[in-house]
Amino acid sequence: MTKQYQALFLLFSVPFLFSSELTAAKVSPAGTSAKALSFIQSSCKSTTYQSLCVETLSVYANTINTSPRRIVDTAIAVSLNQALSTKLFLSHLTKSQFRTLADCQPTADVFTTDCTCSVQELQEVVRCTTWTECLFHVNNAEVCAISAESYSVENSCSSPFAGPVKMSVRGRISDAVRKSLHARFAKLHHEINNAKMLFKAFRKN
Template sequence: MAKLCLSVLVFSLVLYAGPAESAVAGHSSPAAFIKASCRATRYPALCVQCLSGYASEIRQNERQLAQTALSVSIAKVRSAAAFVAKMTKVRGIKAREYQAVKDCIENMGDSVDRLSQSVRELGHMSRAAGQDFTWHMSNVQTWVSAALTDENTCLDGFAGRNMAGNVKAEIQRRVTHVTQVTSNALALVNRFASRHRAATSGEKP
């Protein structure tokens, strides 16, 4: 799992961070910054595992951290979707399982689309402030939340005893991991939004 996290190719990482998005005081290194930031997530150990390999790109930049987390999530979803697609060719797959797999593939595709929109939107926020920042940030949060819903909808398709079997077990294992990574990304997006607003308003985050 660690190798997979560290081998993910992060795209759209060239950011033009403003003062409020730059180094955060109190962290001695990018690694310490990532570890501290990941405490805001639901799965902090997984968060650190997936992001520590990108410390040199993230540095101590809040927006870079959020964007990297989203990019890692996209790669995870794509990998899981490719695996799920292979399940349609499993010998002896039942009709209900086959339909659930097909629906899951569609859900995962929607998740990738929404996460990709989020990455692009963050890339447009380098100079955003005030209401403009709030509008862009709202879009990002909405899309990431929707992506997480798509992933959970995939899992819902395999609920119930009638769906028991190896196909269900393998897909649940992979997609559950994806939902955890996306959940972490959403938490870091929300953290970036909160800290940016606090920094620009002079409030304590």
């Protein structure tokens, strides 16, 4: 059993994620194997967010082909790519974009912590040796993404005690940042959840 899951994630690594192999896997619909696309569409039926699953994995159809191992590897890699991209986005935001008001939480540090957690947990999947251990880290990564997603819609400034000046300041800066972060973390949450569901489906085969 241990060797089975070591083999499962042999393909997946951070270098592979940014390698020419994965980049080259992105192909136009005209150059995509119909059999591979059919396999991806069929596999994505086991996921929660089926449209996103098909959309994000179809561009790697020629690499996935009809391999259950490769579709799981790619789903994890896509999730990690989203987490790293979000972390980079956070690093480019200035502290002032979060410091609109003292009671308008969360702060940049909260988002960064959750994003880093997702990145680290997804990277731990590379080193897992059992199905239970792999699923544990995927679940943790999803929890962190959900936490950040929830923070992005929290609005302590909209309390009944928030005056018009507070709302004006918040609306000028914080709303745009929150909306962008919410979209990014929601996508990360959904991609990780899809990867988890594919992983569970593979386990049953």
